Amino acid sequence: MGKRTITVHHVRAVLRGAERAGVDTVPLLQAAQIPPLLLGDDRARVTSVQFARLFRALYRTTQDEFLGLSATPSRPGTFAMMCYAALGCPDLGRAMERGTAFYGLFDGGPKLSLTHTPTEAVLTVHNGLGADEDRFLAECVVIIWHRLCSWLTGSRIPLHWAEFAYPPPPHEAEYGSLFGCPVRFGAARTAAGFDARWLSAPLVQDEASLDALLRRAPFDLLTRREYDTTVAEQVRRSLAQALRASPRLPSLTVTAARLAVSPATLRRRLERENTSFQQLKDAVRRDAAIAGLAEGREPIAELAARLGFSEDTSFHRAFRRWTGTTPGAYRVRAAGHGETPSAASSGTPSGTPPPPAPAAPGANPRQ
Structure with missing residues (x-):
């Protein structure tokens, strides 16, 4: 839980070189357990594990460190x-x-x-x-x-x-x-x-x-975010750690105390970074939801409760707002590619950090 998800824009971009070379990218997407239909939705996101599989598959296919994206390939090594x-x-x-x-x-x-x-x-x-x-x-x-x-x-x-x-x-x-x-x-x-x-x-x-x-x-260097350089990153990491322990995320006041600042100071600093505490909470829940649906077999009702939603309907409304689809439809798409979740490689690094998601109308996560 807490792994960052990656916008579908980056999935499309990383495929361009192989597509120009005439490679059929559908099998590569399927092997990465990325539903090809997701590429048509601008709001869609994938997990870091899925993106890692795709990145490595493209590397093997193109034998090019630039993945076919440059006019001249870069030989492996x-x-x-x-x-x-x-x-x-x-x-x-x-x-x-x-x-x-x-x-x-x-x-x-x-x-x-x-x-x-x-x-x-x-x-x-x-x-x-x-x-x-x-x-x-x-x-x-x-x-x-x-x-x-x-x-x-x-x-x-x-x-x-x-x-x-x-x-x-x-x-x-x-x-x-x-x-x-x-x-x-x-x-x-x-x-x-x-x-x-x-x-x-x-x-x-x-x-x-x-x-x-x-x-x-280079995948680790591209995606790892172990060097927190913004207040938003520090808050996001704190919230992701808290969500591992409890569906009841800490308040702004509690989080500010953990970061040794006042609530007003934390709010101002997040505003300067064009985000808010509520947006970061939504982003943490969104990424945990996508990861749970894509890589686990946990019932949707149990996943919703674990993420702090008091009702299944609230979770469904929030997930549709975040991704443009329902939790059930996302799970069906992600499950139809032959590789079981247990086949995912272990130790995959955190994904490219997503932007804070807007609060979903009708969402009612427990605070």
């Missing part, structure tokens, strides 16, 4: 060699410079640069990566580099901002939570900024830890 090259540097700044230079050797790959002032460092992606019409690959480059840097230093590196050289997509609300910082579209470049002092941070990883990371990369 390229990212690993870049990591090994960067690992020999004494600090993060030189590791980033070596890594950006490494990818500059390949036509069609990401053209990156690292610039900095005394106070701020900026990683810039200078090209649109060819056929990446959804900009999924360009966004992944920023995310993976940021989280790789955090992993290399063994510390959370908060981003100051992220900006993108294209108009806001329909799923714009995803990005603040995804990057953990203010996000702007329609900018002159695609880039992200962070405190320049991190450039002098020593690397704390070695080849043994890198080998372990590479067994899960």
Whole structure:
């Protein structure tokens, strides 16, 4: 419970390269236990386990680290060699410079640069990566580099901002939570900024830890959110942990006390991040509901009660508001693909963080 779900927009985007290559993606979706019909609903979401299966299936099918999304493929092992090259540097700044230079050797790959002032460092992606019409690959480059840097230093590196050289997509609300910082579209470049002092941070990883990371990369780096950089993320994590223990989620006052701030301060900080305590509660329940329906056999009535809904009808109304379908219809779609829930791979990392969901009219979860 508490695993974040992933918007269907990202599912569509990650399939584009294989589709352009003439690959029949329906069997890949079915193997990942993602109902193909979900791709037609803009409100649909999938679990991180489902997305992990799809991502890995696409990697095996395309034999391309860019999943066919760039004009030029990246052979398997390229990212690993870049990591090994960067690992020999004494600090993060030189590791980033070596890594950006490494990818500059390949036509069609990401053209990156690292610039900095005394106070701020900026990683810039200078090209649109060819056929990446959804900009999924360009966004992944920023995310993976940021989280790789955090992993290399063994510390959370908060981003100051992220900006993108294209108009806001329909799923714009995803990005603040995804990057953990203010996000702007329609900018002159695609880039992200962070405190320049991190450039002098020593690397704390070695080849043994890198080998372990590479067994899960790049998916872990793309989806793990262990470096909470926003108040909303801290609140969401606290609520998800509470929901594991009880369907009665803590109040704003209780949660504020756990975070050592006043309720008014917590409310203001969430407002600055364009969300609210109630929206985060709804998002936590929504993601737990989707995970329970997609990967478990728990009766819907029991799932509703476990998530804090006093009546089945309240749960049905809320779920339809969140996803555009009913709990029963979602379970039927997810169950018809041959692989049982027990066949899911264990240890799958948390998914891309979703935006806070609006409160569902008629929903009546116990507080």
